[in-house]
Amino acid sequence: MKVHSPHEEYRDFLRRQLPAGIGLAQGAMDAHWLIQGKFTEADYHENLRGVIIPFTSHAGIDINLMKKKGLKLFNTTVHSPYVAERALQLTLTLLGRIVAYHRRLREGDWSKKSFLTGRRWNSLYGKKVGLFGYGRIGRAYHDLVRPFGVEIFVIDRGKDYGDAQTVFDLAGLVAASDIVVISAPLNDSTRGAFDKDIFKKMEGKWLVNVGRGPIVEEEALYEALRDGTLAGFASDVWFNYPAAGEEGPPSAYPLERFDNVVMSPHVGGMSEESQMKMRHHVLTLLKMIVKGDFSGALDLEEL
Numbered sequence: 001m002k003v004h005s006p007h008e009e010y011r012d013f014l015r016r017q018l019p020a021g022i023g024l025a026q027g028a029m030d031a032h033w034l035i036q037g038k039f040t041e042a043d044y045h046e047n048l049r050g051v052i053i054p055f056t057s058h059a060g061i062d063i064n065l066m067k068k069k070g071l072k073l074f075n076t077t078v079h080s081p082y083v084a085e086r087a088l089q090l091t092l093t094l095l096g097r098i099v100a101y102h103r104r105l106r107e108g109d110w111s112k113k114s115f116l117t118g119r120r121w122n123s124l125y126g127k128k129v130g131l132f133g134y135g136r137i138g139r140a141y142h143d144l145v146r147p148f149g150v151e152i153f154v155i156d157r158g159k160d161y162g163d164a165q166t167v168f169d170l171a172g173l174v175a176a177s178d179i180v181v182i183s184a185p186l187n188d189s190t191r192g193a194f195d196k197d198i199f200k201k202m203e204g205k206w207l208v209n210v211g212r213g214p215i216v217e218e219e220a221l222y223e224a225l226r227d228g229t230l231a232g233f234a235s236d237v238w239f240n241y242p243a244a245g246e247e248g249p250p251s252a253y254p255l256e257r258f259d260n261v262v263m264s265p266h267v268g269g270m271s272e273e274s275q276m277k278m279r280h281h282v283l284t285l286l287k288m289i290v291k292g293d294f295s296g297a298l299d300l301e302e303l
Contacts, residue, residue: 001290003052004031010054013279021290033289035282037061044069050289050297054282055079055269057212059186063303072297074289076281077136079269083236084140086268087181087210090234091145093262094206095122095179100259122231124148130177132170132193133184133211134161141181153177174198179206186212199224209235210268213250222253225261232260236268 002025003018005011014024014035025031032049038060039051050072051061058075066073093099097119104111111119129145130153131138142152142164153176156166167173170193174180180202184190194207194216207230209216218239224230238250255261269278285296 001033001286002031003033003035003286004028005035005054007036010035010279014283017283019287019290022286033286039066041065050074052076052282052285054278057185058298058303059212063300067300072294073300073303074285074296075298076278076285078277078281079271079274080136081140082271082274083183083210083268084137084144085271086236086264087137087141087183087208088144090208090210090236090262090264091179091181091206092124094208094232094234094260095124097121097259099262103259124150124179126150127178128153128176130154130167130173130180131164132173132180132182132215134159134164135183135185137183137210138181141183170194170198171201174201174205177205179208182207182209182211182215184211184215186214190215192217194220196220196223199229203229204231206230206232206234208233209237211237213238218251218253222251222255225255225258230260232262233258234262234264236264236266238266241266 001022003014003022004025004027005014006028011024018024028034028043029045032047034043034048034051035054036051037053037055037057040062044065048071051066053061053073053075056075056077058073061073101111124145125148127148128151131141132155134154142162152164153167153173154161154164155169155173167176191214196217199220202224213235221233225233240248240250240252242248250263256263288296
């Protein structure tokens, strides 16, 4: 069995770690399995058996083509706790006004003219937190914030939510929450879920996004920040992604101008620790596949 990754760093890892029975292909057209996040007609050849995404999202995969060609698809989610950690980092940074204080202090402005009139920050302790998405990331975030004595709210979709309180829909979630954290996947039901109508219900509330950028309507978000409706916004996922080697803003709107916005360049799963775990999980998948064990494959009919 031969595998191929377009990334030299990944190939170096595999070269050192692959067991007997699995080798590196000379190129993508010689591989039985591709380790990459994109798959189109140009990637297909008759000896290809499937694709392993070295992260979670399958947004770059032509699912219909895979079904048509009878291919299998795998991914890895072992980095989910680290994405939850990034969501907590963003939450604390946003409520704590860390970025705004940092910017001012660089200029010698202590942002504290007196005890009574200084610009204060907000604590996470005792807040009501709504989780839009209660998969691996949402559950890990729930565990992380327990020491803060928060109340957790989720939309009831018939799952086990532990000690979280349930609401009927997104409108109910934002009504019940001080802070809403998005960790849901992007699909037809979540795209644009946070629109103008929802933002009207979020006056004085904070929004944190580690799911996908388009779950939030871009213009509606800008207007909610511009008009002072939202208390603040923090995100690790965006609307605009520049091509490899290029630079560019993450949004068509100047979100970076707001003091109450915290921006992170989609690095929630890119800690040193998570990257190594993800690589080793891909290696585990390969070892299972070479033995004929495809139990970890995604159900293409559900994607």
